[in-house]
Amino acid sequence: MNRLTPNRRQLARGIADNRTYLLVSLAALTGAGALALALNQSRQANDQHPPDDAPGRTGRRSRFGRFAVSGRTVTINRPRQDVYDAWRDMSRLPHFMENVESVTVQGDLTRWTIRGPADFDVELETRIVSDRPGEEIAWRSTENSAVETSGKVMFRDAPAGRGTEVEAVIAYVPPAGRIGQMIAKLFQAEPSIQGRRDLKRLKMLLETGEIATSRNRKTTA
Amino acid sequence: MRALTWHGKHDVRVDTVPDPEIVNPRDAIIEITSTAICGSDLHLYDGVIPGLMGGDILGHEFMGRVVETGPDSSLEKGQRVVVPFTISCGSCFFCKNHQFSACDNSNPVEKQDITENLYGHAMSGLFGYSHLTGGYPGGQAEYVRVPFSDVGPIVVPEGMEDDDVLFLSDILPTGWMAAENCDIKEGDIVAVWGCGPVGLFAIQSALLQGAGRVIAIDHYPHRLELARNLGADVIDFTRTHVLEALMEMSGGHGPDAVIDAVGMEAHGFAPDRWLDVAKQTVGVGADGGHALRQALMAVRKGGRVSIPGVYGGFLDKFPLGALMEKGVQVRSGQTHVQHYINDLLKRIEEGEIDTTFLISHRLSLEDAPLGYRNFHDNQNDWTKVVLKPGLTAPQPSEVEA
């Protein structure tokens, strides 16, 4: 069952909405398929314009089947293994992920509580489906997840000794309905901005040992 | 503590605000002993730089005593330091390449979105400037929080006065980098627009870097006089056709390099300028570029254009054709202060560079609004204002102008 946990009475409605899209989703492209498409070069070929070499998610089309895909790449001036280690310790993700309230890890299952707009949290459960130390970590949501999603983070040596290129890509099914809209807002309107911000925070932590802030005091007065 | 805060166009006040604290491990807290008002502050004062918020503490040229250190600061309590206005982490790609004002890690992540859209990339954090560059509380205050205090600040050698070293925080390295961006060859003719503090230091630097002749352009007699004292020939643009004069003074060749030390609020009578001002007034994000347009027209074929003057948005009627057809090179940027500061400190110590000749007024922090008003309205005489939080009483003799 879905694990949508709104603080309000939106619960019932959310479940209904959720069922709808879960049902619909069975027929179509899987998240992993969408990810693969998004990672590879744009397939939006037509007669006049053959495929180019840019990642698919930067294409003018941003849907892959039922999936919306977003992703970012950031270069971190640290060895590949260090960056991988920082990410693999999932319980540390809330340190640099702004909207992630908490993460609990049980074997290869990870439970995420994501702070949503308008006072409600979204719970996700994901399973690690690929783990290649120093190279890549991929995960996919289980059926206990409020949103159908899969993601992947890849680590490559950056050119010219610049450290590591970290590329994170997330595919998800934009949910329908009112709660869906809220989740969508959380995942869709912002994921590329959020992803960019989160990756940059990770970069700050790894490169400087701290996350820059212009706050003048420890607690906001 | 007391601090100079921004509240809107031509509205700055000294308010009581909470003292800063150590927030991150590499922070230090500095008690300010001297802090200056910069031409860049005037762009904020005039409200032509986007991204300020009511109550922001201004000031990016400052020095003082270390009063508190975070666990990872390399500073010690009691040390006297000068602090670069650019906040830089020291370990990212750009810092490693000494492009400190392009630091990846000092502008808070949530403040970077706007500049990524506006400029394509976010720049480093700056003290006391726009929220586009982090919105860091500035140093026109009794205390300031200095992030990455193990990278930026330099310790002042015993026996050197505040006024000798204060300008290492910005305008001296800015003038030096402006000249360096001209790739000066021995004997070159360099023309400098603007004889404010940045222009004056650019003139001094260009001569030290081997220029054969520097021609300085402004309209304030006293500022032109200061330029002449440094060894420049001067043009008063209210008396003279600048382009014609520059051609004649360079044998019909044109200056080998030109420096725009004016920035986005150029003065003058030309029609392009009125259009810029009109657009700035209605807030369409247009920069004023009269000096820069003229500089591009003046520079010789294949010459160099150096732009220390600040621009924030878009420039209309930019003579791109002149740039392309003449094959000129353009270099610019917020100054990479940390790259220059040690070398320039040595030059001051050895007496090669004098930094004090342009200070016209020393005021208490409480008198900062008066300093802003006059540095803005009476530019001829008010060439550089230094605020001393330690000075309690106003200095009446210096206040009238």
Ligand SMILES: NC(=O)c1ccc[n+]([C@@H]2O[C@H](COP(=O)([O-])OP(=O)(O)OC[C@H]3O[C@@H](n4cnc5c(N)ncnc54)[C@H](O)[C@@H]3O)[C@@H](O)[C@H]2O)c1
């Ligand atoms: N790149 C950097 O890191 C950096 C650092 C400090 C200052 N700045 C910028 O440098 C510029 C100058 O700073 P400042 O402190 O000397 O300012 P300032 O306002 O004291 O001086 C500007 C001078 O330019 C003159 N001027 C105006 N219009 C002119 C024109 N059309 N032709 C010739 N001269 C003209 C003015 O009369 C004035 O004397 C500003 O834009 C400032 O923001 C840049």
Ligand SMILES: [Zn+2]
């Ligand atoms: Zn300045």
Ligand SMILES: [Zn+2]
């Ligand atoms: Zn840096």
